[in-house]
Amino acid sequence: MSALRVAVVGLGWVGTHRHLPWLKRRSDVDVVGVIDHTPARVERAKSLFRITEGAVAEGPHAVHWLDRVDAVTIATPPATHFSLAAAYLQAGKDVLVEKPMALEVDQARELGDIARREGRILAVVHNFQFARSTLRLRKLIADGRLGEVQALWGSQLSNPRRRLPEWYESLPLGLFYDESPHFFYLVRALLGANPEIEVVHVVGGKDGRNTPAAITLLMRAGSIPAQISMNFVAPVSEWHLTVIGSRALAVLDVFRDVLVVTRNDREHLGRHILRTTADVMTSHLGGVARSGALNFMGRLAYGNDVVIARFVEACRTRVPPHDMSAVDGLEVVRLQHDVIDHARVAAR
Template identity: 30%
Template structure:
């Protein structure tokens, strides 16, 4: 008989809105073994797992960290607690998957990234959209040069949403778009500065509408509109290139991506007449539209598979701690811009890895 394949022992921390989704997908992931669901409200956690589940339900996070059967934890607690819970897990020798944002501040996020390096553990962000087939297709289009030279990125994420008590709309919704940008941009292209304008028309005490502009290192600008107050829900991104433009409508299940062979081309000044008016300066290209088939699969399953594989293969995941730190850097710059009247604010540089530590192997339980 072949030896048993190693599996990652996982504890999900938090049984609120997102924790049950993590637990369900962990149980469907062959390379994972769900050991615990941990929540201060034990009754709520028990109701999530049901009466016949063999998964242990506990209220003590310390008990979870003390159990050697737990190799990793997935954190779905309130954003303000992410730093404390993730740091405790790393210090206990556990790998960590954490919801966005990585931490309440760039400084705390940097401490988590450095701790993961120091202890040789995987630190991964649950940037779920980055694991959708649509974003994977966009990444390939851009990085393979199918769109030509990148010209602009424009994203709208608005709905009549729940006004959060601990964060504004920028920190609630924009991490999705910023993590997507980071995932699909060509290698070497990074954010340089950010400007943000927002308002609070319902007097919630925090921005409910924000317009965010990101300047990239290749001269391109990316724009994000997030809004809690819209009566209609829109999830749409437009990415323009010199050769093609792609529109991603996440709420259109039958045609999520539309690739247009349409655009604007400027003529060389040398081709113009003496007075610059003898020829048309701008020409418009009108070609076909192609809608590739995109399968509608739950991205969280791919998140869990990537987390397990990165641990077992001793490699960094697609959305590693530094990707989460880059998003934090943009959010902090945007918040500073909001407070300062909308001026562009430089984005902090994410530090390079501090060590080349090899991640430890996961041993098969006896």
């Protein structure tokens, strides 16, 4: 079987630290070329990843070697996702686009329509649901190891001084719009249902910024309540997702790709507290050691390896990839705009 011929569009941090490294690791993928609007980025990526072709272009029509490509991955800012994905789909290419799939629900729906009309695969990078720790958590839930799932609680602390894209303030609700897709697809994956937004509380940011100081979401996936709290003015950056079961508690440390599991502490007596403390310490320290070793070796994938594998398989079989298809991307954008609509109503 011949290799899938791929081009990477967008050579910022995500393109060069997520798309290209994991594409280049696969023997069944041939990275034919790279595309960006900045000449220096194109030349740097060609040199760093030993790629022959490069193009300085805003769309497919200026890429003279595009006929040698089967698929593209798009790692550009969100405001460009709709136009670029539509253009490459209409140029006859399968497309893997970064989250969020689009800035508007109608745009996301139209992309799915274009893909179906053109007979192309359209997939979205919903990577953390395939990270090592998340896959382990999903298995614990499926096997009943946590007992009956009672609730889900997520929290994000974001330090505004960390490495952030220059364009995030131009998005609806700023950084929320860029990062909330991760929470929404994780809730869908872990609880096995589409959540519905019930309550949105927004604490406005300073100086008229689009990014709020904090935002809290209450939602329900089937019969299971879920709460997400995001704070964008914290002195540290942390990201945790907790699944509360009747028998055990599981905490997903997203940034470290670590899963912490502790048993029910029963009557909360001293011996029970010591036991849960030991559970937390051993599982977290062991997880950090494993993730640290993988990070040192350049193999901490955060699920991007699975995303690429599923996209390649979808291009081969012509079957949309489960959990990261155009339908999944549309549902995430719909949830984002449900939040925006709730916030607007509350602000009146």
